[in-house]
Amino acid sequence: VEFPPAVDTYWFHHRCYIAKGTDRFIMPSRTGVEFVDTLTQKWDIHHWVRGGCLYGVMPANGLVYAPPHNCACYPEAKLYGFNALAAANEDRLPPAPEDIDNESRLQRGPTYNEPLAPLDDEARLADWPTYRHDNARSGSSPSEGPAALDAAWQTELGGRLSAVTVADGRLYVSQVDAHTLHALDAISGDKLWRFTAGGRIDSPPTIHQGRVLFGSADGYVYSLRATDGALVWRFRGAPTDRRLMAMEQLESVWPVHGSVLIEDGVASFIAGRSNFLDGGMRLIRLDAVSGQKLSETVLDDRDPDTGENLQTRLQVLQMPVGLSDILTSDGESIYLRSQMFDREGNRLKMGPHSGQAERHGGTQKGEGRHLFAPTGFLDDTWFHRSYWVYGRSFAGGHNGYYQAGRFTPSGRMLVFNDEYVFGFARKPQYYRWTTIMEHELFRSSKEAADEAYGDSENPTEDAPTTPRPGATRGGATGRQSNANAGGRQANNQANNPRPNNGQSGNNNGRQRGNKATADSIHFGVLPKLDPTGKPLTVELWVNAEQPAGVLLAHGGPQNGYALVIRGGKAGFDIRAENQLTSITSSDRIVGRWAHVVGVLDEQKQMRLYVDGKLVAEGKSSGLISSEPKQGLDIGVDDASSVGEYASNVGFVGLIDDVSIYHTALNAEQVAARFADPHASIDGVALALRVSFDKADAQDESPHKLAGVIQGAISTPGKFSRAMKFRGGGTAAASNNRQPAKGSFVEHHWNQDLPMFVSALALAGKTLYVAGPPDMVNEEESFARLTERDPRVQEQLAQQAAALEGQQGSLLWAVRPETGERLATIQLPALPTWDGMAAARGRLYLSTQDGKITCWTERP
Numbered sequence: 001v002e003f004p005p006a007v008d009t010y011w012f013h014h015r016c017y018i019a020k021g022t023d024r025f026i027m028p029s030r031t032g033v034e035f036v037d038t039l040t041q042k043w044d045i046h047h048w049v050r051g052g053c054l055y056g057v058m059p060a061n062g063l064v065y066a067p068p069h070n071c072a073c074y075p076e077a078k079l080y081g082f083n084a085l086a087a088a089n090e091d092r093l094p095p096a097p098e099d100i101d102n103e104s105r106l107q108r109g110p111t112y113n114e115p116l117a118p119l120d121d122e123a124r125l126a127d128w129p130t131y132r133h134d135n136a137r138s139g140s141s142p143s144e145g146p147a148a149l150d151a152a153w154q155t156e157l158g159g160r161l162s163a164v165t166v167a168d169g170r171l172y173v174s175q176v177d178a179h180t181l182h183a184l185d186a187i188s189g190d191k192l193w194r195f196t197a198g199g200r201i202d203s204p205p206t207i208h209q210g211r212v213l214f215g216s217a218d219g220y221v222y223s224l225r226a227t228d229g230a231l232v233w234r235f236r237g238a239p240t241d242r243r244l245m246a247m248e249q250l251e252s253v254w255p256v257h258g259s260v261l262i263e264d265g266v267a268s269f270i271a272g273r274s275n276f277l278d279g280g281m282r283l284i285r286l287d288a289v290s291g292q293k294l295s296e297t298v299l300d301d302r303d304p305d306t307g308e309n310l311q312t313r314l315q316v317l318q319m320p321v322g323l324s325d326i327l328t329s330d331g332e333s334i335y336l337r338s339q340m341f342d343r344e345g346n347r348l349k350m351g352p353h354s355g356q357a358e359r360h361g362g363t364q365k366g367e368g369r370h371l372f373a374p375t376g377f378l379d380d381t382w383f384h385r386s387y388w389v390y391g392r393s394f395a396g397g398h399n400g401y402y403q404a405g406r407f408t409p410s411g412r413m414l415v416f417n418d419e420y421v422f423g424f425a426r427k428p429q430y431y432r433w434t435t436i437m438e439h440e441l442f443r444s445s446k447e448a449a450d451e452a453y454g455d456s457e458n459p460t461e462d463a464p465t466t467p468r469p470g471a472t473r474g475g476a477t478g479r480q481s482n483a484n485a486g487g488r489q490a491n492n493q494a495n496n497p498r499p500n501n502g503q504s505g506n507n508n509g510r511q512r513g514n515k516a517t518a519d520s521i522h523f524g525v526l527p528k529l530d531p532t533g534k535p536l537t538v539e540l541w542v543n544a545e546q547p548a549g550v551l552l553a554h555g556g557p558q559n560g561y562a563l564v565i566r567g568g569k570a571g572f573d574i575r576a577e578n579q580l581t582s583i584t585s586s587d588r589i590v591g592r593w594a595h596v597v598g599v600l601d602e603q604k605q606m607r608l609y610v611d612g613k614l615v616a617e618g619k620s621s622g623l624i625s626s627e628p629k630q631g632l633d634i635g636v637d638d639a640s641s642v643g644e645y646a647s648n649v650g651f652v653g654l655i656d657d658v659s660i661y662h663t664a665l666n667a668e669q670v671a672a673r674f675a676d677p678h679a680s681i682d683g684v685a686l687a688l689r690v691s692f693d694k695a696d697a698q699d700e701s702p703h704k705l706a707g708v709i710q711g712a713i714s715t716p717g718k719f720s721r722a723m724k725f726r727g728g729g730t731a732a733a734s735n736n737r738q739p740a741k742g743s744f745v746e747h748h749w750n751q752d753l754p755m756f757v758s759a760l761a762l763a764g765k766t767l768y769v770a771g772p773p774d775m776v777n778e779e780e781s782f783a784r785l786t787e788r789d790p791r792v793q794e795q796l797a798q799q800a801a802a803l804e805g806q807q808g809s810l811l812w813a814v815r816p817e818t819g820e821r822l823a824t825i826q827l828p829a830l831p832t833w834d835g836m837a838a839a840r841g842r843l844y845l846s847t848q849d850g851k852i853t854c855w856t857e858r859p
Contacts, residue, residue: 001038001041003041003042003043004043005034005043005044005045006042006043006044006045006309007044007045007309007311007312008312009045009047009309009311009312009314010031010314010315010316010317010355011030011031012030012031012073012317013030014028014029014030016029016050016051016053016054016056016071017029017051017052017053017054017055017056017057018054018056019056020056020057020058020059021059022059024037024039025037025059026038027057027059029051029056029057031045031047031073032045032046032047032048032049032050032078033046033049033050033051033057033064033066034046045311046276047074047078047311047314047319048074048077048078048079048274048275048276048311048319048322049064049066049078049079049083049085050066050069050071050073050078050079051066051067051069052067052068052069053069053070053071055067062086062087063084063085063086064084064085065082065083065084065085066079066082066083066084066085067082068080068081068082070383070384070385072317072385072386072396072397072398072400072401073317073396073397074314074317074318074319074322074396075374075375075385075386075394075396075401076319076320076321076322076323076337076338076339076374076394076396077274077275077276077319077320077321077322077323078319078322078323079274079277079323080375080379085277092242092278093278093279094238094239094240094242094254094278094279095239095240096298097239097282097296097298100239100240102292102293105235105236105293106233106234106235106236106291106292106293107233107234107235108232108233108291109223109230109231109232109233109234110230110231111225111230111231111232112232112233114225114232116209116210116211116289117168117209117210117226118209119209123167123168124167125141125142125143126141126143126839126840127166127167127168127207127839127840128141128164128165128166128167128837128838128839128844129165129166129167129206129207129208130165130204130206130207130259130261130262131163131165131203131204131206131258131259131326131377132163132377132415132834133837135261135262135263135328135329135330135331136328136329136330136331136370136371137326137328137371137377138371138415138416138417138762139413139414139415139416139760139761139762139834140415140416140417140761140762140763141761141762141763141764141838141839142417142764143763143764143838143839143840143841144763144764144765144766144841145761145763145764145766145768145813145838145841145842145843146766146813146841146842146843146855146856146857146858147765147766147813147822147823147857148813148822148823148857148858149811149813149823149825149843149855149856149857149858150855150856150857150858150859151853151854151855152189152842152854152855152856153188153189153853153854154189154851154852154853154854155184155189155190155191155851155852156849156850156851157173157175157182157850157851157852158175158850159175159176159177159178159850160175160176160177160848160850161173161174161175161176161832161835161846161847161848161850161851161852162174162176162201162202162203162204162258162832162835162846163203163204163832163833163834163835163836163837163846164204164835164836164837164844164845164846164852165204165205165206165207165837166186166837166839166840166842166844167207167226167839168207168210168226169185169186169187170183170184170185170186170192170207170226171183171184171185171186171837171844171852171854172184172204172205172207172212173204173846173852174201174202174203174204174205174214174258175201175850176200176201176202177200177249178196179196179197179198179199179200179201179216179218180194180195180196180197180201181194181195181196181197181201181205181212181214181224181229182194183212183226183229184852186839186840186842186844186854189852189854192228192229193228193229194229195222195224195229195231197214197216197218197220197222198216198218198220199216199217199218199219199220199249199250199251199252199255200216200217200249200251200255201214201215201216201217201258202217202257202258202378203257203258203259203326203377203378204258204259205258205259205260206259206260206261206262206267207226208262208267208288209289210225210226210227211223211224211225211226211232211288211289212224212225212226212229213260213262213267213288214258214259214260215237215255215256215257215258215259215260215269215271216255216256216258217246217249217251217252217255217256218251218252218255219236219237219238219241219251219252219253219254219255219256219271220234220235220236220237220238220252220256221234221235221237221256221260221267221269221284221286221291222234223288223291232291233290233291234291235284235286235291235293237254237256237269237271237282237284238252238253238254238255238256238271238272239254239271239279239282242254252271253272253273253278254271254272254273254278254281254282255271255272255273255324256269256270256271257269257270257324257325257326257378259326261326261327261328261329261334262288263329263331263334263343265287265288265289266285266286266287266288266294266343267285267286267287267288268283268284268285268286268327268334268345269283269284269327270282270283270284270299270324270325270327270336271284272299272324273323273324274322274323274324275299275300275301275310275320275322275323276300276301276310276322279298279300280298280299280300280301281298281299281300281324282296282297282298282299283296283297283299283336283341283345284296284297285344285345295344295345296345297341297345297346297347299322299347303350304346304347304350305350310322313350313352314352315352315354315355315360316355316356316357316397317355317357317395317396317397317400318351318352318353318354318355318357318360318395318396318397318400319351319352319396320339320350320351320352321336321337321338321339321351323337323376324336324376325337325372325373325376325377325378326376326377326378328370328371328372330368330369330370333348333368335368335370335372337372337373337374337376338351338372338374338389338392338393338394339351340368349368349455351393353393353453353455357395357396357397357399357400357403358395358399358400358403359453360393360395360400360403361393361394361395361400361401361402361403361404361406361407362393362403362404362406362407362451362452362453363392363393363452363453363454363455364391364392364393364404364407364408364448364449364452364453365392365448365452365453365454366392366454366455368392369390369391369392369408369446369448370390370391370392371388371389371390371414371416372388372389372394373386373388373389374386374387374389374394377834378833378834380758380833380834382412382756384437385401386401387404387405387410387411387412387425387426388410388411388412388413388414388423389404389405389408389409389410390408390409390410390414390416390421390446391404391407391408391409391410391448391452392408402431402432402433402742405425405426405428405431405743405745406428406431406449406742406743406744406745407448407449407451407452407453407743407744407745408448408449408452408745409421409423409444409445409446409745410423410425410745411423411424411425411426411442412424412425412426412439412757413757413758413759413760413834414760415760415761415762415767416446416762417762419445419446420443420444420445420446420748420816421443421444421445421446422441422442422443422760422762422767422816423441423442423444423760424439424440424441424442424753424756424757424760424769424771425439425440425442426438426439427439427440427742428742428743428745429742430742431742431743432742435782436778436779436782437778438752438777438778438779439753439756439757439774440750440751440752440753441750441751441752441753441757441769441814441819442747442748442749442750442751443747443748443749443750443816443819444745444746444747444748445746445748449743449744449745449746450744451744452744518635518636518638518650518651518711518725518727519635519636519650519651519710519711519712519713519724519725519726519727520633520634520635520636520638520650520709520710520711520712520725521633521634521635521690521697521707521708521709521710521712521723522631522632522633522634522638522707522708522710523631523632523633523634523688523697523705523706523707523708524631524632524708525627525628525629525630525631526631526632526705527627528687528688528703528705529554529631529632529660529687529688529705530627531554531561531623531624531627531628531662532623532624532625532626532627533623533624533625534623534624534662534663535599535600535601535602535623535662535663535664536561536598536599536600536624536660536661536662536663536664537597537598537599537600537659537660537661537663537664537665538552538561538563538572538597538598538599538659538660539595539596539597539598539657539658539659539660539661539665539670539673540552540563540595540596540655540656540657540658540659541593541594541595541596541655541656541657541677541717541718541722542565542589542593542594542596542653542654542655542656543591543592543593543594543653543654543656543718543722544565544568544589544590544591544594544651544652544653545590545591545652545653546565546590546651546652546653546727547565547566547567547568547588547590548565548566548567548645549564549565549635549636549650549651549652549653549725549727550562550563550564550565550633550635550636550637550641550645550651551563551564551565551596551634551635551651551655552632552633552634552635552658553630553632553633553636553637553641553642553643554628554630554631554632554633554642555575555624555628555629555630555642556575556628556629556630556640556641556642556780556783557575557578557640557641557642557777557779557780557781557783557784558575558577558578558626558628558629558783558784558787558789559575559576559577559624559625559626559627559628560573560574560575560624560628560630560642561573561574561575561598561600561624561642562637562641562642562643563596563598564643564645565589565590565651566584566645567584567588568588568589568590569584569585569586569587569588569589570584570585570589570594570596570608570610570615571583571584571585571608571643572584572598572606572608572616573642573643573644574600574606574620574624575624575642575643576620576621576622576623576624576625577621577622577625578784578789578791579620579621579622580642580643580644581606581618581619581620581621582618582643582644583606583607583608583616583617583618584608584616585608585610585615585616586615586616587610587615589610593654593718594610594611595609595610595611595612595673595674595677596608596609596610597609597610597665597670597673599664599665599670600620600623600664601664602623602664604619604620604621604622604623605617605618605619605620606618606619606620607667609667609670609674611674612670612671612673612674612675613671614667629783629787632660632688634655634658634690634697634707634723635650635651635655635712635723635725636650636651636725640779640780640782640783641777641779641780644777650725650726650727651725651727652725652726652727653724653725654715654717654718654722654723654724654725655692655722655723655725656691656692656717656718656719656721656722656723657677657689657690657691657692657717657718657719658688658689658690659686659688659689659690660686660687660688660689661684661685661686661687662685662687663684663685665681665684669681669684677718677719678719685701685702686701686702686703687701687703688701688703688705689701690707691719691720691721692714692717692720692721692722692723693719693720693721694721695714695721696709696714697709697723709723711725711726712724712725712726713726749818749819750819751814751819753769753774753812754773754774754810755769755770755771755772755773755774755809755810755812756771756772756773756774756803757769757770757771758770758771758772758809758830758831758833758834759771759831759832759833759834759835759836759845760834760836761836761837761838761843762816762838763838763843765815765816765817766813766814766815766816766822766838767813767814767815767816768811768812768813768814768836768838768843769811769812769814770809770810770811770812770827770831770836770845771809771810771830771831772802772803772805772807772808772809772810772830773802773807773808773809773810774799775795775798775799775802776795776796776799781795781796805829805830805848808826808827808828808829808830809826809827809829809830809831809847810824810825810826810827811824811825811826811827811831811845812824812825825855827845827847827853828849829847829848829849829851830847830848831845831846831847831848832845832846832847832848835847841856841857842854842855842856843855843856
């Protein structure tokens with residue numbers, strides 16, 4: 001017998017987990033969960049349910065158990081967490097909106113007829129009256145916040161707290177699992193009143209004309225009097241009062257998020273969990289004053305245009321939005337995740353835009369750009385295949401989840417004002433297929449990249465083909481190899497190499513597929529350059545344009561050496577048996593030609609010379625004990641870093657006359673080289689010398705080695721010719737505008753942080769970031785793991801403990817124009833996810849130890 005599935009739709013592959021079966025059904029898993037009844041010849045599909053990788057789902061007890069997964073397919077429609085699903089029962093489906101007695105859903109409280117407070121738009125701007133300050137969920141207030149932070153008060157409530165809202169001199173926060181909303185005096189922190197609902201309150205209330213509106217997991221929306229918490233009204237958003245167990249508590253089958261959208265006197269919210277469960281979700285609009293229902297739109301498993309199964313609308317691994325979240329608005333339209341609605345609650349521009357992952361994820365231009373979180377604003381799991389987006393679309397699938405971040409500002413957490421987006425995000429080269437995941441703080445324009453798509457563009461003709469200089473475009477399909485000339489540890493990220501602008505050294509026919517986008521010169525791992533057990537001198541001339549960058553590096557996190565620019569000053573790093581020793585000059589060398597020499601002698605003494613003079617000394621833990629596994633680079637450290645800097649930090653400026661000796665020059669010899677760079681030193685043999693005078697990277701020592709030029713350009717130098725390096729890569733804290741590798745989005749500045757940001761807010765001219773400490777260089781740790789270094793496990797255990805709050809957290813105030821740090825505070829506990837607010841010159845933060853803290857400007 002042969003029969004097709006009930007829904008004509010896309011099929012993926014039967015790879016993610018094995019099929020299951022019962023006495024009635026075969027349950028294959030080519031895309032989600034399918035039920036094949038061979039007796040009735042019926043085949044139902046459920047692409048919106050996935051099981052855990054390899055294991056899949058378990059049919060038992062008349063239910064289907066779907067354990068957690070890390071799947072990137074259908075991210076805005078597929079269920080998350082551990083779910084137990086029963087067969088749909090027509091008798092248990094909720095009534096249609098027209099069949100519900102709306103009067104019985106509205107319950108009036110004792111203060112129902114009391115007058116409202118006057119509407120004050122100016123006061124609302126200075127306050128923080130709703131989740132993330134406003135209906136756009138910007139996380140930004142035009143009101144100035146404190147830059148020099150001074151603790152004003154702290155109040156302990158206990159339990160798991162939500163984020164906070166602040167309005168009219170009161171702060172509001174919920175004890176999520178205790179179903180309780182608290183009001184505190186915003187100036188003193190004194191407790192004013194509390195109200196207990198019938199279910200969890202997962203996010204803070206919205207304050208509107210003296211009323212406090214919020215939803216609850218009991219399926220109701222509540223309106224309270226702001227002065228004392230007395231009930232004004234409550235409305236049952238759930239179509240009927242039915243309960244289930246969720247996260248160890250009874251909840252409505254159709255819960256409501258705490259934060260309600262209020263716009264022009266209309267309160268809008270979603271009741272329900274999924275389009276595909278229990279008759280779907282409801283988008284309900286109420287009169288914010290009276291609680292009377294204005295409209296109710298059913299969002300179920302039917303296509304609103306055709307009436308067919310919604311799964312007929314999906315394209316490859318893209319599906320229309322099917323999960324609940326806090327609503328947003330740009331003043332023209334309402335949004336649920338990426339889905340647009342009109343002001344009456346009707347879906348507009350239903351996706352997907354395309355079945356091509358790049359086309360769908362790259363559709364970021366045009367009407368409807370807004371902030372959304374594909375897995376929900378309240379998702380604090382840091383799922384590695386998701387992030388927040390300021391744009392229109394987010395693509396699913398193995399070749400889709402990284403696409404949005406290439407075309408529009410994106411990150412773990414974002415805030416924005418009228419001009420800019422500020423975010424904490426993985427560095428762009430770590431968006432796709434990577435174990436390593438380093439992050440940065442950044443500022444960018446609110447606009448999508450020029451290479452992004454609009455609605456009318458043809459995906460086959462208008463696809464971008466070449467990134468901006470310094471940017472790397474990841475392919476939409478297939479993995480590209482990172483070739484390993486010179487024996488480097490290949491990184492497991494796939495990005496195209498940057499064109500080298502016609503410049504190349506004598507590479508004897510070798511082609512180097514390079515993961516870096518920074519201008520650079522590479523010599524690879526060559527026996528003639530092996531510094532094992534030898535003293536060392538590294539010499540070059542440099543004219544730096546930026547205060548950070550790697551001049552020369554050979555090695556990685558176990559053994560190696562590097563000359564660098566940090567803070568505008570020359571630096572010399574030695575790494576011996578994992579132990580790093582760094583010395584740095586006291587004076588800046590940026591903006592002029594400088595002669596920089598690093599020396600390591602047989603007694604392990606380190607010396608740094610600038611312009612022939614000794615400027616710094618130190619003692620290494622040893623000589624380099626084994627041949628570095630990472631080769632020699634000029635202008636970048638292209639693999640795992642030797643020093644405490646991010647690898648692929650692109651140097652900007654000129655480098656001339658590079659020499660390496662496997663002996664330690666003394667002070668007189670260094671001074672002689674500065675006075676006459678062309679003079680040779682009697683009895684001292686060169687390991688490498690590259691003058692660049694012939695516009696190539698040919699070694700002029702007896703070894704006659706050859707470097708491979710990647711993007712650097714020959715230019716007039718200190719003496720004859722030099723090499724010009726234009727940066728690129730991921731330079732930390734660089735204030736030059738340059739596109740980041742792996743992305744078309746330009747950052748105005750980007751800054752490495754010693755924390756994982758889990759709370760972010762902008763108040764006027766101050767940006768606030770807070771989170772647990774980031775203690776591990778993931779590039780270095782990954783390299784050490786591959787080398788079976790047992791000591792890295794201790795560091796990883798410390799980092800895991802820090803993420804659990806055992807080392808508290810950091811709070812920084814940052815200047816948004818430059819990324820400059822203004823203030824630092826050590827906190828004893830972790831922030832609540834997105835738990836920060838700023839109002840009327842004060843900063844507020846809820847923390848995971850159940851406390852609220854307020855800071856003001858230090859006198």
